[in-house]
Amino acid sequence: MNRIAVEKKVLNxxxxxxxxxxxxxxxxxxxxxxxxxxxxxxxxxxxxxTLERMDKGTRAxxxxxxxxxxxxxxxxxxxxxxxKQITTGxxxxxxxxxxxxxxxxxxxxxxxxxxxxxxGNLVCPSSYDLGEDAKIVLLSTTxxxxxxxxxxxxxxxxxxxxxxxxxxLPYVPFKADVARENAWRVHPGMEIIDVSSTTGEGLxxxxxxxxxxxxxxxAKLQSVGA
Amino acid sequence: xxxxxxxxxxxxxxQTEAKRHPxxxxxxxxxxxxxxxxxxxxxxxxxxxxxxxxxEWQPLALEVEYIPRVQRCSQCAHEFRMAxxxxxxxxxxxxxxxxxxxxxxxxxxxxxxA
Numbered sequence: 001m002n003r004i005a006v007e008k009k010v011l012n013x014x015x016x017x018x019x020x021x022x023x024x025x026x027x028x029x030x031x032x033x034x035x036x037x038x039x040x041x042x043x044x045x046x047x048x049x050t051l052e053r054m055d056k057g058t059r060a061x062x063x064x065x066x067x068x069x070x071x072x073x074x075x076x077x078x079x080x081x082x083x084k085q086i087t088t089g090x091x092x093x094x095x096x097x098x099x100x101x102x103x104x105x106x107x108x109x110x111x112x113x114x115x116x117x118x119x120g121n122l123v124c125p126s127s128y129d130l131g132e133d134a135k136i137v138l139l140s141t142t143x144x145x146x147x148x149x150x151x152x153x154x155x156x157x158x159x160x161x162x163x164x165x166x167x168x169l170p171y172v173p174f175k176a177d178v179a180r181e182n183a184w185r186v187h188p189g190m191e192i193i194d195v196s197s198t199t200g201e202g203l204x205x206x207x208x209x210x211x212x213x214x215x216x217x218x219a220k221l222q223s224v225g226a
Numbered sequence: 227x228x229x230x231x232x233x234x235x236x237x238x239x240x241q242t243e244a245k246r247h248p249x250x251x252x253x254x255x256x257x258x259x260x261x262x263x264x265x266x267x268x269x270x271x272x273x274x275x276x277x278x279x280x281x282e283w284q285p286l287a288l289e290v291e292y293i294p295r296v297q298r299c300s301q302c303a304h305e306f307r308m309a310x311x312x313x314x315x316x317x318x319x320x321x322x323x324x325x326x327x328x329x330x331x332x333x334x335x336x337x338x339x340a
Contacts, residue, residue: 003335011331
């Protein structure tokens, strides 16, 4: 018997495709974000409010993932930006191959911002790199404050946490400071923005975050071109 | 929840590696599973057994090495096992510590029989 060292990522194939996507985004100055949360935390509602507020000159596009139905794409398409639904047919996460396939007939040169709305699931999407610049996790006030402790992987890997449905705080037993503390235990220093897609609270700060990150993606492009 | 997909990716790696050893057969594959990667070792083991059962790959064992989360202190460089998500350095009390192990989802080795 002979033991051979292999030292390879289990998800090597996905990783290779994700890095190819990341490189294309980088070359074109595109910011790509990957929104992840449990089902019903408000990813689509947040995107509706985001697209509504987006400067019309922004060249944004959305890929939205679900197991079934075109419902989310239908909700998002009315804001005038290109939207495509990815129906996974049962798979509980998006992977880099699905993203690549759905981008084939879009001209990436015409985009500044690509928003990926992952399948509602806090577990599996955390393992699959989609080539994004940042993972963003949503936690809503109608869930448990201990979600970051129960699903540490995704809270650890996300750059930003959006605490959604913040307008419901007076009516639910959710303790926002405990939730933030739990998130910071898993991921010290993670940026957290409180938002409500119903009242609009916190959305300005979220939009500023997006603009700042887009500027950064563009700056990277210019420094490469120089 | 996605352990069967992970098991399938491991089996694909075995298939790729097997081509490089046409005279031998792979009997075991060793993987490293970090605490933070969101993969349950038992479910992975089960998924892998199901995939291999009644195929040409049998007998092929999967050995999982579980890698706990380890932090390194930014002040005193002390390395410690992070328990209960407490990031504080037990030696100097510093809160700014970085994760250096626990994110693995890697193939480590394979055993080939001549």
